[in-house]
Amino acid sequence: MSSPILLPFLLPLPPSPVPPLHSPIVLPRSIEDLLMLSMLLLLVLILVITILCGKRSAKSDEEESLSKNIDIQAPIFHYSVDGDIEQECAICLCEIEEGEKCRKIKTCGHVFHKDCIDRWFTVELHCPLCRTSVCVVVDCSENAMASSSSFPTLLN
Numbered sequence: 001m002s003s004p005i006l007l008p009f010l011l012p013l014p015p016s017p018v019p020p021l022h023s024p025i026v027l028p029r030s031i032e033d034l035l036m037l038s039m040l041l042l043l044v045l046i047l048v049i050t051i052l053c054g055k056r057s058a059k060s061d062e063e064e065s066l067s068k069n070i071d072i073q074a075p076i077f078h079y080s081v082d083g084d085i086e087q088e089c090a091i092c093l094c095e096i097e098e099g100e101k102c103r104k105i106k107t108c109g110h111v112f113h114k115d116c117i118d119r120w121f122t123v124e125l126h127c128p129l130c131r132t133s134v135c136v137v138v139d140c141s142e143n144a145m146a147s148s149s150s151f152p153t154l155l156n
Contacts, residue, residue: 075104076114090128091116108132 079102087096089112096102101114110129126133
């Protein structure tokens with residue numbers, strides 16, 4: 001009879017030692033350095049975001065003060081429906097209702113809600129539909145800054 005062959009890799013492994021219950025967590029030095037670097041980068045990121053948000057609000061304040069110095073001379077009128085033709089404001093895409101305040105651009109004749117076109121002309125200097133150039137006069141004098149007029153004036 002032959003004797004069984006014992007192979008070392010088939011033998012069961014001895015049980016691993018049980019770690020102590022209250023051992024302190026000791027991180028290698030490189031992980032501690034990595035954590036410190038991560039915290040530092042996070043603080044720098046927060047600082048950069050704070051600075052950028054501050055500049056954005058300052059820029060919007062500057063745009064608001066500029067829009068107060070712009071004067072628009074497009075006639076303001078209360079819209080009235082002509083027959084069955086319904087007019088739509090190309091800026092806000094809402095239908096222009098009977099009696100709403102509107103502006104009509106003299107050069108092309110397009111009609112928009114007054115508030116919509118006033119905001120448009122603080123950024124763009126052309127008709128939103130046909131892109132016809134519109135002359136907008138900006139008055140930077142002291143008197144214009146003190147006046148209550150806060151919307152641009154169109155010249156043709």
